Structure formats: structure tokens, C-alpha cells
Amino acid sequence: MSQPITVAPPTSSSRWTYLDQIRKVPGPFSEDHDNSEDALARLETMSVLVIGAGGLGCEILKDLALSGFKKIHVIDMDTIDVSNLNRQFLFRQADVGKSKAEVAARFVEKRVKGVSITPHNCKIQDKDEDFYMQFTAVVCGLDSIEARRWINATLVGMVDYPDNPESLKPLIDGGTEGFKGQSRVVIPTMTSCIECQLDMHAPRAAVPLCTLATIPRQPEHCIEWAHIMAWEQEKPFPKLDNDDPEHITWLYKKALARARDFNITGVTYSLTQGVVKNIIPAIASTNAIIAASCCNEAFKIATNSNPGLGLEDNYMMYSGNEGIYTYTFKHEQKDDCPVCGTIARNMEIDPNWTLQELIESMAARPEAQLKKPSISSGSKTLFFQSPESLMLKTRPNLEKRIGELLENGEEIAVSDPSLGSVDFKFRLRFSKPYAPAPKHGVTE
């Protein structure tokens, strides 16, 4: 078990002294350690993809470059905003307005000699499978759940195992909020995937529209009212731009006036901006922790220098609010995962609902979180969001009730443009009997 370790001071003449030491000498926990020249050279030839060049992405690029990866691609469609500068350390005041991917890539290339970083200033959805096929692993530092779900579904869909082992691309994902975060490793089709874990990141419950319209009680209710209702009614500008201070100021003033009408305190500019943009607090420290955790796992996968997260434990939760607490565990793969599972997921539903109500509920259900779903059953197309001709043809179904359209136990397929070509399969379980009487006194 124990390896003999020779003691000699490292020669500081070589730049990668410390990394080489770890890569050439196996440790007591190393499995399948391979220190042949070929194995050592592999790290330099493999390509890794970094998704996101924001708070996590900047750290990830630095960490990967100093972990010995030589070919890195980074993809991000955003430009640099002044509020990024408190943590996105590859950017300077003068870079505000420029492409995040490009500035970050140039900076790390300049600082770490010998690394090549290719920036892609676009959306991940703009790239096809051929593009993603060139990478050995994907490291994700995103703040959007939709983008995570899209890349997860894409990588799972690309797997052709065991015929083409190269098609299996580990996805390493990090996320932070304030002093908290998580990092996780997905081996597509072999371990629990992002979609299997979706209910761990449930969306915040939306405030009912009637509360906003008639009985606001919180400053947030006033802001949401200004955001959803007043804006639609008055259209002060052609299109709401969350990043335009003039637009936010308009909403703030509206919300403030409404709050005054109802004697509600607490509406501020900062809160308005927070609610409208759904701002999540972010600091450099937590980004450093989570990004480094992701890159540590990527490094272990790429070098076999030590076992890491993956087939057994695959998820690390971190919280720094009260002392430091981590919980590292195995999140189990779900047989009924719409992306990597094989069987349809049960969905309990009231058959007296209209199809419209079912579609609206899809956004809030923690296990679905679909905003623009199209629905079909084995025999018929129920509702399609696009193309327009199909939408117009299927729109009358929205008013029909579930019990009228579908049987108890029937399977439906749901797709959403944000997830690419994946179909969610649900098996309907009626929660109560279908009573084919007109609802709310509506006569036919």
C-alpha cells in the first residue's frame, strides 16, 4: 500500500516542479496511476471547454491554466459590466463593455506562458455537437439554470458508449450564492445528471397576480406590480432593458408611488434592481472556492493523480454562513430522469384543469421548470408553441380540460426550446375523478 518516497529538495529551475512532482509520484490513494511519458503528455494535448467567463469562469481559467492544461476554450456571450469588477479579476475598468470571453482569454494567455485559450463570444446553443465533441471535459461556471440544463442534455445525448468512449465527456459544474455554493461532477449516462438534481434548485414561488393587483403587502409586491403590470400598461419605453438605469428608475418610481398608496415601506433602488434582475449576491471568495473545487476534480480526472468525485460521491455542498460546513455525497441517478433515465416520470394532476393551466404549472413544478412547453401524447399533438401554423391549429386545445384530452395513466411528451431536442416523458396520474361539467359556471 505505502509507496517509498524519496526526499530531495525540488529543483526550482523548472516551472512545473510542483505539478510534476504530484503527477510523477503516486500517492497512497492513487488508483490507475500512470506516469509514462505518454500519460504525462496527455494533459497537454487534451482540450477542455469552460462555459462562462464571469465570476466563476475567471477563476476557472486561472486554475486550469496553472493546473497544466494547455488547450482551453471559453464560451460566453456577455460583455463586461461595472458590477462584475468586485470579483471578476481578469477585468479592469477600461474593459467595461468588451466581450468577457475575449478579455479573459487574452489576460490568462498573457500571464501564463504556453497556454492557448480560444474565446467564443456567443451562446452555447449556437454551437453544434461537432463543436462539443472535440473536448475531453466541460467545466461550467454559469448563473443560468437553463444553460446548465441545455449543456447537460446535449452532453448526455452525445454519449455513444461503449462504441465510442471518446463521446463520454465529464461535466463539472459549479454554482454560488453569497457565502454558499456547490460543485458537482456528472459522468453523462453513468451518474446522476443536472436534470436528476433539478429539484434541489427549486425556483422561488411566484407571488400570485391577484396579490400584486389588489393586496400588496411587501415592497417586492410593489416592484413586481410595476414590473409586470404597470410597465405593460404604460409601455414607457419600447422594450424593457434590465440593464438600463433609466428603465430601472422608472420601475422604482412606480413601485415607490404604489408603496406609498398602501403605506408599505422598504422600496429602494437597490431592491428594485434586485427583484427585476433576480440578482444573486456574489463575492470573490466563494467563487474562488467553488471554481477551484471544480478544477481540482477536472485535474484529478485528467491525470488520475488521485481519486475524485464521479461514480461514487458526486456532489459537494458548501456553506460559509455559520463556520464552514461541507456535505459531500452521492446523488443517485433517477430512472425517470427525462434526460438520462429510461422510464416516464409520474405526474399527479387534476383532470379538471384546462390544458392552459397544465402548461402554466410546468414553470413552477420543481421537477419540470419549463417556461415554453409544447405537449403531445402518443396519438395527438396537443399544443405546440411553434411553428406559428401549428400553434394556431392547436391553440383551441388550451381551453379544453385534461380529462377531455387524455386518459388517466397516459404518457405525454413535453419539449421546450431551452432544452434543445430532449423530450420530457410524463405519465399522468389523475388526483381526482374527472367531472365533465362546465367549470366556473361557463356554459358551452
Added chain:
Amino acid sequence: MDQTPPILHGPSDKEKKYDRQLRLWAAEGQQALEDAHILLVNSGCGTVGVETLKNLVLPGIGHFTIADSATVNEADLGVNFFLDEDCLGKSRAECCVKLLLELNPDNDDIRKLLGSEKQYTLVIYSLPIDPADLALVKKYGEEHKVPLLSVHSAGFYSYFRLHLPGNFPIVDTHPESTSTTDLRLLKPWPELSKFADDLTNDIENLSAHEHGHVPYIALLLHYLRKWKESHGEYPSTYKDKKAFAAFVAAGARTDSPEGGEENYDEAVAAVLKTISTPTLPGALEEVFDYKPDEIEAGTTFWIIADAVKQFYMKHNELPLPGSVPDMKAQSTVYVKLQNLYKAKARQDVAEVDEMVRTHSKGREIDAVEVETFCKNAAFIKLIRASSTPMDLQKLSNSEFENEQFALSPSLLPIYLALDATSHTPYASSSDIIATIDKTIPEASSNTRIVQAAEEVARAKGGELQNISALTGGMVSQEVIKIITKQYIPINNTCIFDGIASRTQVLCL
């Protein structure tokens, strides 16, 4: 109701830049950071300390100083992002300061070695360190009552340890918002009872709309009164509370289109959480029981703590925090309810404040501090400075004994192996084990200690970027918590295992 309209202006440039962190520690926390001066005593590979500083420079730490006698060599460039080709052969301290300062030009540049008259807010030192330097750092910490943070990162392992110069009380602990509700439903004050009675005394005859909008606080008070009339006492056991919840649920009207009432659903859901006599939280009890020494007793925290304690002795309850969770209600009714709670909270604060003023130094205390203390009273935390170091032999016995019951193995062996190399960058595993053996005699026969020693020896004192970046992230979180006096720092040692991806906090 009086309300000063806020000034209509957008955020300042600084507020824009720091928006994402101001949402965590607010303007007061930011000011504390900007007033702080951190000293990093850097040695060894030296990456973990610089990574820590990066995370402090970015959010706008006021000043930082690096003391480091090393000159930059090739190997530094492979592990330290804040050095480049031009730095080779130059002072590592100066080069790191220069490239770190580039990050946030709001920082002033100061670099002076230890020993100057400068008062640092906190000193970080990285291990391994020369024993003579360590003695200097420790002496400085003791003399100036400054917190010290030691950090050691090697290969896949790291640990860091916080040494506080005295007791460290925290008022603004940022508890989870779900745990802070204190509604006093079992001990309502007269105004609250009257408010609930007015809304519910004719509850059977309310219109559907009115009935569906009675806030759940009033509903619970109404049904509690009825329950007490028939049972002689409030529900106290779990079983009673379940029965009480059913009793409340039965009061909901079911003839609505939805088949129920949202306010009743909220009331039923709130039963277990809100129908209980508040007990004194353990952490606050510790504060009440503690006898501050003469110097401590004259500080703001202890003067207010003593007043709150007197308040508690007198009323057998803490000052009311005064916040009301959102609930289904008419806007006017909800605002009235909010004002009721706020008024009672203000009254409690005034009583505490009066007691504070009776202290000879109490007059100088800002009323806002008294208010904040009262609001957070249930979540106050006191971190006691460890006077005597933990008996490692005893600790290792209990750690390894409990191991079979624990979810994951103890990380103490990692600490022991790193600690054995506190002053020697390169040691063989047998040297490490021999050192550990001196404190823990059976170390050489403990497989996990042997493995940890081998893994530490494997790194030959080298740091890995990922492990040092991760550790630097954790250390900087702790520094921020200590400087802002917000959130709760560790007590006192955090060990990280980069193989299993786990941390463990131990008091050593």
C-alpha cells in the same frame, strides 16, 4: 403613518461596483473592510496567502502588506497567478503587491515588513514558517490583540487555523430568514389580542372575501383562545399541536371555487413552528452566563448584553424582534399588524436602552446598536478564545473512536501530517510519522495517519493551484467575517481534504 420619502437617485459608482457584495454585508460591513489593514507574512511556496489577498483586494480591503523574503524563481510562475516573466529574480513580495494592486486601484499601496509601528487589523501567515518569524508574529498578535490566521497548503491537503486574541461576540449573525419568526402567539400583549379579537369575534358571519383574508396570526390567536377554553391549556405536545392544526383546518370554508382558503392553509402550516414557548437559545445563555472581565465589561457589547439579560430576567422573554412574515391579508390589515409588532419592538428597545444608559459608559452607546442587538438577540453568538491548546492525544482518541459512527472519516490525520511539517518544507513520510509519534504514541500503527503522512510527503512542500485557491477562498471568507463582525467564523481550525472533497472544523 409617517414615512420619509427616500431620495430619488440612482446608485453611486461605488454602489454599482460593489452591488453584489453590499447585498451581503451592507454599507457598515464595507466600511469595516475599507478601514482594515491586513498583513500577510508569506513563506514556503507562497501561493495560498496571495490567493487569499486577491479575494480581499477585490471587495475593496483598505490596505494590505506582504512580508516575504523570497525572490521569484521559475517554479513560482507555475503556481502563482500574480507573478509573470518580468518578476524572475525580483522580490516576491513586491511583485505580488504590484500585480494584486492592479486588481483594484481603490487600494492604497503600503508594504512594510513586520516590526513597524503600524497597527494591522489581522495577520495571516503561511506555513511552513521559520520558527523565529513565527515567534515575532505571535508576539505581535499578543501585544496588539490582533487576530492571527495561519494557513498551510501542500499537495491535495490544507488546513487553516484562527487564533482570536480574546472573546469574539457577534451580533449580526445573519440567521436563515426561515428560523427567525417570533410571533408571541402564546403570550400576546394586549394590543395584539385586541387586534385579533376585532378581526375574529364575528368570524362566522364574515363575508367570503373577509373570511379568506383574516391574517393567519389573528386566526391562530382566535383558535388558541377557543382551544384553551375547552382544553384548559394551550397545545404543548406534538400530538396536541397536530390536533390543534386539525381544529384550525376545520374552521376553513370549503364552498369557495378553490375548495379551501389560503389563509387557513398558512395558519395550519404555521402551527408547529409558531405555537411554542420560546426557550433561551444555548448560544445566548452562554453570553448571559459569562462573566466579562473588567475591560470587557466596559465595552458596548457587554453593556448591552447585560441590559438585555436584565430585561430577560424581568419579563422571562427576550425583546421582540418585531418582524412579521408575509401572509395572506388585506394590505391595510397587514400594515396595521406590522405596525403593532414594530411598536412593541420599539417599546422593548426603549426599555433596554434605558438600562443601558444607567451604565457609566452607556451614554456614549449609539441607540442603533441597542436596537440591532435587541432585534438579533436570539441569534447572538460568542466565540470564546481558546486559552489552553487542545490535548491532541485526547482529541485523536475521541476522533478515531467516533469514526465508526461518523458518516465520513476524521480529517485529523491530515492536520497532524501538515502540522508535522510546520517548519520543514521537505520531510519524508517516516520523518512526519516520527514527529506525530511524539504527541500520539501509536501513530505509526494508524493506517490513516500513515497514509496522510505519505500524501503530504508526496507533495514535497509544493502547493497545487486548485487546493491553494480553494483554501485561499475559505480563509478570505473568514477574514471578511472577522473584519465585518457579520456571519459566524470558524472555531478554530478547518481541515480540507482535496481527494475526498471534504472539510472538517475542529477546535484545537
